[in-house]
Amino acid sequence: MNESRFEKATFAKTTQDRRRQVLDAAASQFAAKGYSGANINDVARQAGISIGAMYSYFSSKQDLFLAVVDNATVLMEEILRDVAECSADVYEYVARMLGAAREFAGAHAALNQLYLGLTAQPPGELTVDVSEQIEAVTPDILSGLLERGKAEGIVRGDLDVPVYALCIDNIFMMYQFAFASQYHRQRLAVYLGVDRAADADALERGIAAFVEAALRPAASGA
Amino acid sequence: MNESRFEKATFAKTTQDRRRQVLDAAASQFAAKGYSGANINDVARQAGISIGAMYSYFSSKQDLFLAVVDNATVLMEEILRDVAECSADVYEYVARMLGAAREFAGAHAALNQLYLGLTAQPPGELTVDVSEQIEAVTPDILSGLLERGKAEGIVRGDLDVPVYALCIDNIFMMYQFAFASQYHRQRLAVYLGVDRAADADALERGIAAFVEAALRPAASGA
Amino acid sequence: MNESRFEKATFAKTTQDRRRQVLDAAASQFAAKGYSGANINDVARQAGISIGAMYSYFSSKQDLFLAVVDNATVLMEEILRDVAECSADVYEYVARMLGAAREFAGAHAALNQLYLGLTAQPPGELTVDVSEQIEAVTPDILSGLLERGKAEGIVRGDLDVPVYALCIDNIFMMYQFAFASQYHRQRLAVYLGVDRAADADALERGIAAFVEAALRPAASGA
Amino acid sequence: MNESRFEKATFAKTTQDRRRQVLDAAASQFAAKGYSGANINDVARQAGISIGAMYSYFSSKQDLFLAVVDNATVLMEEILRDVAECSADVYEYVARMLGAAREFAGAHAALNQLYLGLTAQPPGELTVDVSEQIEAVTPDILSGLLERGKAEGIVRGDLDVPVYALCIDNIFMMYQFAFASQYHRQRLAVYLGVDRAADADALERGIAAFVEAALRPAASGA
DNA sequence: GATGAATGAGAGTTCATTCAT
């Protein structure tokens, strides 16, 4: 199994409930205080288990962190694949992805913050392991949809697929991060004003319109 | 002066050289290990001063951090204003901003990492002070250029200025961050392949093309 | 329990032996060096425990100090009550109190020094808490015995009870402190000479005689 | 000169004003925070001189402290001698000494606190030097007055002069300390109530009455 | 396997003292 790279055998044997409590507590602490700032003893307390148990599940703070990240990655990949499956073309995909980003940020705030933190992680021991987990699923999907769009004539035929995929994903990430940190939240307010920043539906439509404008063949307007 | 909010009087009196050494050392340590992970004693050692001197310059780790951030903010704002001044229209601005982002990332790698870290900072004491420093200069400039572009007919007349400005700035930020962390670097390679990721000029032209496609009036193609 | 105001739960769970070691070590260090001068690491070392354990028992140096004081207060109050119970009248009480002061000073030298130090503590955070613990037991007992003595005609009928009680207690305190500091010890030698200062029994009889002289009704001599 | 034992030659050469500023600042800091708790840099700042100057006047914190104490001792001895000279007999002396104690406590609060602190100083380097300064003037005066009182028949002929002198001085000291610390102030309030504790004249008369009662010959009532 | 008291290296910070200017 994917998760077992960082956990000890004992963790697999405990109840699903306990596993959830531990991973949730860890996610919330790491998200709230960062890797260095988080306190393993606090995590254990919040999870309702002893620090001894904690160390029987994970052999170090680092492994606990990596397990949490691993877990989050799995969850995100599921969502990403779901969105892809439901989307008929790249335009629908863009709209759905923005919605999914918002939903994920709402339902898994800690994981979302954690994810943002990960992308900012300075190079070091943690990063080495973490970057291996960068999902290649979105690149593949986006590239695929763009290529198909070209074939179907619904996107500009001359666009640079990899670069466009990157730019679109950048917009996804930034939208998802908009809910993750004080900085991003405030930035949103600066750009849109407090009221518009609060109207997620309209915002998503606006962002989707930006992307569409970049993709639509010029002739389509004629 | 802007910088003196977080430093003690003694720091202002020191030589410019020493100021640089301290701020550089602090930036590099905070960038490399994050706020919690960084060690004031290491900073002092790297700056070639005693820990006592460090505390005669800044009254706490937090103040040192904020001074570094403040410093970086000032520097970035200068660059942002320079770029704006040299740019005739929004298209030139986009191109120049991408170049400036790359240059900044190259010349001030530590500050760039630090900046990325800031945007990921979990809410807390630090963030309160830090978010006040979010520069509103780019929003103003971008909005202005888009409005002017509308008036001049070089950008689509129906575009939603705040949202477009946000999207464009998102693309700037993500490009700048592409050089800041292992995660972003690797992500770039995943999207573009190692070779294309290394050709910054071409990449910037590609990104600029994406933005232009989103902005150009449909009629322009007719 | 009284003692638990300043200690953490962990301390209550430890063995009585360990509790004693910690409190004794702390008392001796605080007594020897004062609050500011004492070193928590030295206390831990002297108590034979790690500094980590120390901080799992008390959450700060201040709390450790207050716990020691609290402890000493409880002990002293016990002794004070015992002496009161055994004393038929104020004259016996005076004699017994002097003896008890000497015994306490001998058996609990550190606590005695600590007590002296407390009375000299400059106003501040420590004093706020500490002064609440000033035992009101001696004032009550002394006043009661003087009133009863008046009723029984064994003390002068016109004496001012509160002031006399204060003066007598002053004499008790100064006698107890005579063993607590270099200053007081030397002062005793200056007044009495080294030989007489060493003969505690005779000294106590002398002091008791002074107090009796102040209390006895004038008519008793006729 | 007496004062020059602990100061360096430079201190003698500065103006009287500067000398006062330094000694006053030191007295107030040592009184407020104790020897260990006081900060030499703060003393210098409060005295309006540089830390460098401070160390050109005194070669260590300890020497500064001892100089302050020395200074206070000289001042107190003057007062003690004045009181003695003005007093016709032991009864007048007692009354005047109580008044002098109160005045000193009012006029030199810091020195009074410092004095109390000194008497509580745990044995150590400081005490060694300090105790040499214990004035033998009160013992001599009190003993002399008691002897003369015996000869003149105004005090009991059988009283033990050294012990009585000690007891009376104890009462002086405790009265003086009543103004010096939170502990002693509160203790006074416990014995006398807040109102009576505030009426110093009446309190002094009451204390004097206690001492007189201990001294007056029994026959004097016949 | 679970517990949580215990450990101790290491962190941020202070302050007596020095010394170049």
Next chain:
DNA sequence: TATGAATGAACTCTCATTCAT
């Protein structure tokens, strides 16, 4: 001689990790 920036040992307190029960 006066200044005050600089020094660095020492202090209080934290926390990842261990291990006896």
